[in-house]
Amino acid sequence: MKKIYAAVLLLTASFSVFAQLKTPSEFIPNYGKQISYYHQVEAYFKYLTEQSQFIKKQQYGQTNEQRDLNVYFISVPDNLNNLEKIRNNNLASIGLSNQKSAEVDGKIIVWLSFNVHGNEFAGTESAMTVAYELLNPANENSKKWLQNTIVVLDPCINPDGYSRYGNWLREVSGKKTHPGLYDREHMEVWPGGRYNHYLFDLNRDWAWQTQAESVQRLKIYNQWMPQVHTDVHEMSYNSPYFFPPAAEPLHEFIEQYQRDFYTVLGKNIAAKFDQNNWMYNTRERFDLFYPSYGDTYPTYNGAVGLTVEQGGIGAGREVTMENGANVTIKDRLTHHAATVLTVVESAASQREVLLKGFKDFHLNARKKAKGVYKTYVLKNNAKLEQLTEMLRKNNIEYAYADASGTESGFHYQSKKNVSFKIEPNDLIVKADQPRSVLTQVLFEPNQKLNDSLSYDITAWALPLAYGTEGYAVKNSIQIKTKNTIEIAAKNIPANVYAFYVPWNNRTSAQVLSLLHQAGIKVRSAMKKAVFGTIEIEPGGLIxxxxxxxxTADFEKTVSSIIKIKSDYNFITTGFSVNSKDIGGENFVLLKAPKILMLSGKGIASTEFGANWFYLDETIAYPVSIVETANLNRVKLYQYNTLILSDGNYDLSEDQKKQLDDWIKNGGKVIAMSSAISLFQDREGYALSLFASKEDKEKSEKEEKELELKKRFLDFEGTERRTISGSIPGAIIENKLDKTYPLAFGLGNSYFSLKTNERSFSLLKNAVNAVYIPKGYLSYGFVGNDIKKKLNETVSFAVDKKGDGSVIYMMDNPLFRGFWENGILLFSNALFLVN
Incomplete structure (x- = not known):
């Protein structure tokens, strides 16, 4: 009793020393009236760490634009002095550490993430109020919560996007607010502040970790593994506040304790909102299925992951909503602060329940895997290099077979149960591991979708995304394994006739990028060629x-460039075994791309960003980016490749004519998604919706008949019926013309991630290199109507025009940067297709 009394006295004394802690309004001019600069946010948190013993900073990284990424640990001083012990205790409870300390047992970790989308800035504004209230010496409630709670607060996940939006909003702001809808502060300019530097949506990147912010954040997140994670968002300013429970579909692996806490949270937050007559909704729009969100990823790692959403996108400083009321920055941050503080309070009050549920989630999953399959086997190929890198980032354990064996299991590529051979160096991933649930979510071939009204893509099976033959096995395979694949060192002779680089993963494209930039000439194989024991597959680089x-010191110069590709080799003669000599027509001299890419108004920001990131980061290849509005100032003949990202290109007839002439004279266009409309039904191009007049008339007749039937349908079922013609994101089987360069290296078939309803019949007078066959296989949700329409439609085609070509891409193979086989397909289009 004396110890408790002494601790209370010490706690009270500590608060009294810092009784003059400034509020955000006292520290930042116009707080709640104007967006804060990022440096002001950092300055306020610096002030808090200097003035309070209850907060500690840790910088965990930097953005592409060199802004700091920080988290702040908030708790009582005794807990902050024992953070490392608390962290290890938490990991030990789920089998991730063997360092356990009884003196710090029973602490709950609540992680708060703000502003993953830069233009949802009320999140970061509210983070300052949340931090102040947790530290406020006069707040008796927070003192109780923090006794056994560690709050990890990340005030801004996306500082680059936040700063882009903030600088713009301040530039267009006058002294008066303009709540009317048509003021420029409600009309954000391209590309907007939602996304990061490369215009990626960081809220879709948690599992894939393609972006620097995600990689650095997930590293520290997985070192802590919180019990609760709150992702703070904004949405359209007319929308009432959203908080849990979430909408269906909820993934079947979500445990009852997680679902129960969503209900507890919903009731507790609702009580606060009811007291203030604030509008809200639950269980309507935001589901828990796609694994790479800021709520689902933590949930699949045992936390109660949740999203909260305040109406505010497009509101600027103040806007009049459709109900006639005005919503201000102050309103938005106040609602967020009340919600987030209620999350902390609820977690503290449910601490024992959450800790037990969190522990059972992990330990029970290891004892008995939640899903159907216990082991996943991926056949050895070069694309495993990128797959294992992604697994490492997520702390998912794997090994390589070190013996041979025979098993039976579900084959991803055929959707059949078959017998197969396990051979040395095949990848083995077991469900029985510390990240058991996340592993199964990422690998399970058939995700159970209990509601087709999903908010995002509904399939992501990793073997299909990475283009590797994969099998899911119901039992735990017992086979000798090893941790790494040993690669024998190459002894390069003094005189090499040619070097060979296989064309089979993104590293191949990285090598070709480096060779082109070094001015080194490269050839590519059109057909298989054999030189002694070395087999050169189509696409292989010579x-x-x-x-x-x-090239001075040829052997040394070239080998120093291509060494990043571990499976490279060399040949000492140009004479082939199968009449495909190096000097023959089988080996085509590749042209180094001189790339122009258009940007600006009308172009989908994230689709442009995916292309930009691929060029700038994945293959580090130079590209000139020009606003579409400035296209008239460009001398097209200085380029040989034009990339048109998804978007609407309002080109004049004169510009189209210039583009036509440029293509005829050898230019190559890569047109993606909506950009293909520039060439649709135009003279000289093969792109048409229908293969014949009869097909067009048949389609129009079916549409008219459907319209007549719709007259008798009720209004309530409109949304449900609409999804019959939708495909929010599903995996679709494609056949390949393996003799054409666009298909080189992709394997025996290509599984595309289709994210739109666009479909074109197989083109006449063009190369249908990748197309959807009749009776195709699919994963995820595909509406009944669109499912029929996709039969025998083209996905990727090449239309030759004069000396040039147009490559049509119905979908973006670089979507979100994680579809590894799509990265190779785009590399084919960029480098191998002439």
């Missing part, structure tokens, strides 16, 4: 001494 007579 760097010969004959093509590069001016």
């Amino acid at each position: 760097i010969s001494k004959a093509d590069n007579p001016k």
Whole structure:
């Protein structure tokens, strides 16, 4: 009793020392009236850490634009002095650490993430109020919560996007607010502040970790593994506040304790909102299924992951809603602060329940896997290099087979149960591991979708995304394994005739990028060629001494560039075993791309960003980016490749004519998604919705008949009926023309991630390199109407026009940067298709 009394006295004394803690309004001019600069946010948190013993900072990284990424630990001083012990205790409770300390047992970790979308800025504004209230010496409630709670507060996940939006809003702001809808502060300019530097949506990147912010954040997140994670968002300013429970579909692996806490939270937050007559909704729009959100990823790691949403996008500083009321920055941050503080309070009050549920989630999943399958086997190929990198980022354990064996299991590529051989170096991933649930969510071939009204893509099976033959096995395979694949060192002779680089993953494209930039000539194989024991597959790169007579110290120079590709090799003769000599027509000399990419108004920001990131980061290849409005100022003949990201291109007839002439004279266009409409039904191009007049008339007749039937349908079922013609994001089987460069290296078939309803019949007078066959296989939700329409439609085609070509891409193979086989397909289009 004396110890408790002494602790209370010490706690009270500590608060009294810092009794003059400034509020955000006292520290930042116009707080709640104007967006804060990011440096002001950092300054306020710096002030708090200097003035209070209850907060500690940790910088965990930097953005692409060199802004700091920070988290702040908030708790009582005794807990902050024992953070490492508390962290290890938490990990030990779920089998991730063997360092356990009884003196710090029973602490709950609540992680708060704000502003993953930069233009949802009330999140970061509210983070300052949340921090103040947790530290406020006069707040008796927070003192109680923090006794056994560690709050990890990330005030801004996306500082680059937040700053882009904030700088713009301040630039267009006058002294008066303009709540009317048509003021420019309600009309954000392209590309907007929602996304990060490369215009990626960081809220879709938790599992894939393609972006620097995600990689750095997930590293520290997985070192802590909180019990509760709150992701603070905004949505359209007319929308009432959203908080849990979430809408269906909820993934079947979500435990009852997680679902129960969503209900507890909903009731507790609702009580606060009811007291203030604030509008809200639950269980309507935001589901828990796609694994790469800021709510689902934590949930699949045992936390109660949740999203909260305040109406505010497009509101600027103040806007009049459709109900006639005005919503201000102050309103938005106040609602968020009340919600987030209620989350902390609820978690503290439910601490024992949450800790037990969290522990059972992990330990029970290891004892008995939740899903159907216990082991996943992926056949050895070069694309495993990127897959295992993604697994490492997520702390998912894997090994390689070190023996041979025979098993039976579900084959992802055929959707059949088959017998197969396990061979040395095949990848083995078991469900019985610390990240058991996340592993199964990512690998399970058939995700159970209990409601087709999903908010995002509904399939992501990793073997299909990475283009590797995969099997899901119901039992735990017992086979000898090893941790790494040993790669034998290459002894390069003094005189090499040519080097060979297989074309089979993104590293191949990275190598070709480096070779082109070094001015080294490269050839690519059109058909299989054999030189002694070396087999060169279609697409394989040949760097010969004959093509590069001016390259000093040829062997050393080339090997230093291509060494990042561990499976490279060399040949000592140009004479092939199968009549495919190096000097013959089988080996085509590749042209180094000179790339122009258009940007600006009308172009989908994230689709442009995916292309930009691929060029700038994935293959580090130079690109000129020009606003579409400035296209008239560009001399097209200085480029040989034009990339048109998804979007609406309002080109004049004169500009179209210039583009036509440029293509005829050897230019190559890569047109993606909506951008293909520039060429649809135009003279000289093959792109048409229908293969014949009869097909068009048949489709129009079916549409008219459907309209007549709709007259008798009720209004209530409108939304449900609409999804019959939708495909929010599903995996679709494609056939390949394996003889054409666009298909090189992709394997025996290609599984595309289709995210729109666009479909074109197989094109006449063009190369249908990748197309959806009749009776195709699919994963995820595909509406009944669209499912029928996709039979025998083209996904990727090449339309030759004069000396040039147009490559049509119905979908973006670089979507979100994680579809690894799509990255290779785009590399084919960029480098191999002439």
